[in-house]
Amino acid sequence: MYKKICHRCQRPSFSSAGEGEWICPVCAEDLTSQPKLPANQVRPKPKLDVVYGKSRTKRNAN
Template sequence: MYRKNCERCGRPSFSSSEAGTWHCPVCGNDLTNYPFFDAETLEKLIILQKWRTQVYDKNHRVLK
């Protein structure tokens, strides 16, 4: 379980996924780029991006 702390309202937010957007459930602040913490130990975690979005052209070649 992951935790992020909202700097706007000061409340914690919890999730079981590191992928996708993350918004504070209290004030709606975008927490996507905030650091991850372990929900139990509050230790800062480094999450390696496992999912990468790729854009393809009409011939199915990767553009970026």
Template sequence: MYQKHCDQCHRSSFSSSELGGWLCPVCGKDLTKYPFFDAMTLERIHIKAIPYHKKIEKYTFKHIR
């Protein structure tokens, strides 16, 4: 479980995925580029950012004949 802290409303937000956008559920601020923290230990988690669309491209077939 991942956690991010919103600096606008000062609330925590939780997610089980590191992919895709991340909006604060309270105020709607975009938290996508904010650092991830482990929800249990509050230690910062360093995740290698892979754009979502590039990851999906690996698993799709462009031309099927």
């Protein structure tokens, strides 16, 4: 997993390959020649423990 910081919009983009063509998904800038950085940061998966509708409240909007 690699990431590159776009020199144009300053936003990070991630890729699992890190090789070949690398286009910024935000501004479509060509980042192929930019240095790639190791993306060691593991993004936590969102927990699905929250059950929607459990505390559903009906509003009587007359």
